[in-house]
Amino acid sequence: MGNIINKIFVSPKLMLGYFGVLIFMAGEGLELNWLPEYLQQYGHMTKAETGLIYTVYGLMVAISSWFSGVMAEIYGVRRVMFIGLILFYIGSFLFLVFGMPSHSLYWIIPTYAIRGLAYPLFAYGFLVWVAYEAPAEKLGSAVGIFWFMYSGGVAVIGTGYSDLMLNTFHMEHLHLLWTALIFVTLGAVIALALSGGDSKSTKSNHASFSYLLNGLTILVKKPKVAMGGIVRMINTSAAYGFPVFIPALLIAEHYDKHVWLSVVFWLWTVNVIFNLLWGIIGDKLGWRNVVMWFGCVGCGITTFLFYYAITSHASVLTITLIASVYGCFLAAFVPLSAIMPMLAPNDKGAAMSILNFGAGMSYFFGYFIVTLFIDYVDNAGVIYIYTGLYFVAAVLMIFVNVKQPSKDTVDHEASLAIKEAL
Structure with missing residues (x-):
């Protein structure tokens, strides 16, 4: 079994990390394909207003993506991933308590933007971990598996779960978003706690x-x-x-x-x-x-x-x-x-x-x-x-x-x- 894991996932630690990212991103992507339509229908927002929300969100994603690798070099991968988790908690709490119920751009834009800062730190932070853990000759495959898990979580599992909960079990949209915290917490536990400590240093003193x-x-x-x-x-x-x-x-x-x-x-x-x-x-x-x-x-x-x-x-x-x-x-x-x-x-x-x-x-x-x-x-x-x-x-x-x-x-x-x- 160990040899199979090493061939597919490079190491047991990365195997758990991959599945952690898959589950984390499933929670992060729950609202990706239905929130704009929800805000237009129930929040009485225009398409331009919902576009503005996601424009600011996308800008935060870009900024966080740019900094995630350097922060991982300076502060260490696990710490940066943990910061991403905390930012998701903070952004989700503010967004679900003050943003969504208010249907106000003044609350939704800043609270949702915090969530945009969160996931690149967690997901791309793990990508740095992959770069250190995987042997050079297997790094291409290791990174390919990362993107497969990343996309599968945010776009397939997250979307499929939302479809099931909203259209089959008729769950309230706000309640559905609260369940995202379950996904990200479980993903973080798998990636950060169960996988144990890093076998190689992922922190540079000169970065x-x-x-x-x-x-x-x-x-x-x-x-x-x-x-x-x-x-x-x-x-x-x-x-x-x-x-x-x-x-x-x-x-x-x-x-x-x-x-x-x-x-x-x-x-x-x-x-x-x-x-x-x-x-x-x-x-x-x-x-x-x-x-x-x-x-x-x-x-x-x-x-x-x-x-x-x-x-x-x-x-x-x-x-x-x-x-x-x-x-x-x-x-x-x-x-x-x-x-x-x-x-x-x-x-x-x-x-x-x-x-x-x-x-x-x-x-x-x-x-x-x-x-x-x-x-x-x-x-x-x-x-x-x-x-x-x-x-x-x-x-x-x-x-x-x-x-x-x-x-x-x-x-x-x-x-x-x-x-x-x-």
Whole structure:
């Protein structure tokens, strides 16, 4: 059994940590796909107002993502993960006691923003732990398992559990959010308590915030890295923006109010599966080809088809299939993790920091587009913007050219880059 665990999860400690992250992120993602529609329906907020809530939330996610790795180096992984847990408790308590019941932006925005600071510290803090615990030759696989658990928790288990509780057992929305504390507590206990102490030091006496400055100057030294960061920001921006206005659109087009959670569940389930596959496909077809044609162009086409299927009153099955294909293409951006460090071979860590920051900014950018444009161009206009951005990303990928090594795999290159970044 021990040999099986070592082959799959690298070590027993990481196995428990992975499952801890899976459960923690399931609690963190409970409201991801239904809270905007709830605030619009019961809080009488506009789409722009709910978009503003998530815009600020996304900004906090981006900031926390940027700092999580450096904080883990300075203060230690377990301490940073614990800080993330405490911030989640504080943010959840304030949000559920004062924010949600008030239906007021003045309470919801700051309290929900605290929650945005929380999960990157816990989840990305564990990623630093993976970098120290996993052998160099297995780090690529170890990180791949992390993202599989991360996405599976926030997008599949969290969404599926919400759908079950809201639509089958008819639980109150506020009560459902309180149960998130059970998930995050259980996840933290598994990841931090049951796994025991770190076998290797994850704290540096010489670490400082100077690395952040290097992550900024590389944007000037290596413009292609900046382009790659923009592509990563565009990657999931539409997926994060959809929950702000698509649920209301489905209801306006006379679909059952429960359809959205079912559709988005399958979208992210397919996405999680293909997160593991596109890296392998990229080795065969070429990293840039996969990102440009399947990721950028594929997402652009399916984003438009998704909206068109809804407004043309297609069957729920058709809408679900299109959303699932979109989820598949959404995962085709995975080879960016190999492309980015190859663009700056002498500054691989800084290049990866731009990639991670782009991932965090994707939250902010996706919601910001809805906030800024929904009142002026309506649902169709927002969809056209998202579609156009994917094609802009495809054009950028033309210039993000990199010579793909013939011997080194995607996992190997990503392993070296992430090891240096963390």
